[in-house]
Structure formats: C-alpha cells, structure tokens
Amino acid sequence: MTTVDIPAGWPATEEEARAVQDGLRARVVLDEPGPPPGTGYVTGVDVAYDDERDVVAAAAVVLDAASLEVVAEATAVGRISFPYVPGLLAFREMPTVLAALDALPRPPGLVVCDGYGLAHPRRFGLASHLGVLTGLPTIGVAKNPFTFTYDDPGAPRGAASPLLAGDDEVGRALRTRAGVKPVFVSVGHRVTLDVACAHTLALTPQFRLPETTRRADSLCRRALQEATTTSA
DNA sequence: GCGACAG
DNA sequence: ATCTTGTCGC
Numbered sequence: 522m523t524t525v526d527i528p529a530g531w532p533a534t535e536e537e538a539r540a541v542q543d544g545l546r547a548r549v550v551l552d553e554p555g556p557p558p559g560t561g562y563v564t565g566v567d568v569a570y571d572d573e574r575d576v577v578a579a580a581a582v583v584l585d586a587a588s589l590e591v592v593a594e595a596t597a598v599g600r601i602s603f604p605y606v607p608g609l610l611a612f613r614e615m616p617t618v619l620a621a622l623d624a625l626p627r628p629p630g631l632v633v634c635d636g637y638g639l640a641h642p643r644r645f646g647l648a649s650h651l652g653v654l655t656g657l658p659t660i661g662v663a664k665n666p667f668t669f670t671y672d673d674p675g676a677p678r679g680a681a682s683p684l685l686a687g688d689d690e691v692g693r694a695l696r697t698r699a700g701v702k703p704v705f706v707s708v709g710h711r712v713t714l715d716v717a718c719a720h721t722l723a724l725t726p727q728f729r730l731p732e733t734t735r736r737a738d739s740l741c742r743r744a745l746q747e748a749t750t751t752s753a
Numbered sequence: 754g755c756g757a758c759a760g
Numbered sequence: 761a762t763c764t765t766g767t768c769g770c
Contacts (some may be wrong), residue, residue, distance in 0.1 A: 567760090568760075568761085569760095569761075569762095570760085570761055570762080571762090572761085572762085605759095605760065605761070606758095607757080607758040607759065607760090608758080608759085610759055610760055613760075613761095614760075634759095635759080635760070636759045636760060637759055640759085641759085642758095646759070647759075647760085661759080663759050663760090664759080664760090665758085665759065665760095666759090667757095667758065667759050668757070668758055668759090705759085
C-alpha cells in the first residue's frame with residue numbers, strides 16, 4: 522500500500538476545479554471503440570473515506586476479463602484532497618486513485634470507475650478525467666441517475682434506455698439483473714457507449730454492480746480500516 | 754432565491 | 761460516501 526500527498530497546485534476552490542475541467546475536456550477521445558469485452562484485463566477502482574480523520578483510501582483491482590478472476594490489486598491512502606461537490610467528484614478521488622493504479626504490477630487495461638464519465642454537467646466526469654490523465658480507456662458505471670433523466674428499461678437483463686441531459690444522450694440506463702434497478706453507464710475515454718455497456722454486462726454475471734467495482738469497493742474499505750486502525 | 758445533485 | 765444487525769426472501 523502506498524501513501525499519497527495532495528499534488529502541488531491541486532485546485533483549492535470550486536472555481537479552479539471547474540476551470541481545470543474546462544481545460545481538459547477537449548482531450549477526451551470518443552472515436553475509439555475500446556477493447557473488446559471478454560478479453561484482456563479490466564480494472565476496477567474505488568475510494569472510501571473517513572472525513573473525521575481526513576483519510577482517503579483507494580483500491581485498484583485487475584480482473585481477467587474472461588474469467589473475472591483477480592490477477593492483481595493495489596491500494597493507496599492519503600489526505601482528502603477536495604470536499605464533496607456534485608460535479609467535482611474527481612478532485613476528491615483522483616490523487617489516491619492514480620497512486621493505486623501506479624502501484625499495480627501490470628497494465629490495467631480498461632478501467633471501470635464508480636461514477637460518471639461523459640454524463641456530467643460539463644461532460645467531464647471522473648471517468649473521463651481519469652482517462653485523460655492516464656491515457657487509458659475508461660468507463661463510468663454509476664448507481665444513481667444523478668441529475669439525468671431516463672425511461673425505465675424493460676425488466677430483462679440487458680435492457681437499456683438512453684440517459685438524457687435534455688436531448689443529449691450522455692449515457693445509458695442498463696439493466697444488469699432482471700427486475701433490479703439499472704446501473705448508469707457512460708463513456709469515459711477511448712471507449713464507445715455500446716462497448717462500455719457490453720463490458721458492463723460481461724462484468725455482471727451475477728450481481729447488479731460490476732465485479733470490478735465490487736472488488737475495488739471491498740478492498741478500499743479494508744485499506745481504509747487498516748489505515749485508520751493502524752498507528753501513525 | 755431554493756432545491757437537487759456521481760461518491 | 762457514511763451511520764449499521766439481523767432478517768425476510770429467493
């Protein structure tokens with residue numbers, strides 16, 4: 522497990538953070554299909570917080586895309602780098618997530634984020650942000666529709682409907698388990714929405730949320746517990 | 754101006 | 761995100 526410092530020059534205000542998003546947004550690549558689902562590696566990243574102690578823990582878990590077995594994992598802990606502000610989540614998670622990815626013993630392949638990519642007030646959610654900073658293909662799979670609207674997809678697994686920001690399709694509500702609340706998929710970087718949804722379905726053979734985020738979620742919680750329980 | 758709002 | 765055990769149900 523590695524320890525991270527907040528990068529020098531990290532945005533300190535909402536205004537600065539929004540300016541960073543506006544400056545980076547043009548670097549998002551949307552015309553690449555992305556890695557084919559079911560092959561290579563897929564990595565889940567997630568973060569857990571202890572606001573009381575100002576501690577954040579991130580985890581990156583690499584799965585074999587075909588078997589969904591864990592082949593590598595890494596964690597990082599640091600100080601909370603930004604308050605939670607809807608639309609600025611990336612500034613809260615990025616430094617620690619980047620450190621966890623760096624600590625991985627092998628390339629991550631496609632990265633699956635817990636949150637949004639293109640589906641964002643300025644079309645630059647944390648998945649897009651992470652993709653631009655790392656150059657990796659990324660997607661976002663969120664548990665809530667945020668400020669967007671959608672028609673409920675049909676009940677069967679695989680059913681989907683557009684996630685809308687006004688008239689723009691910024692993502693998709695995707696049913697990963699029959700009769701269960703859908704997840705909300707959006708493109709991050711270097712992946713197509715169709716491919717992002719295909720990956721999401723490949724990663725949810727049994728549960729609503731992708732195996733990648735389930736694995737990363739439990740790992741970062743353990744890392745946080747350890748960092749909080751252990752002295753120092 | 755007020756409320757809602759990824760994690 | 762986080763506070764939080766057992767319990768109802770497939």
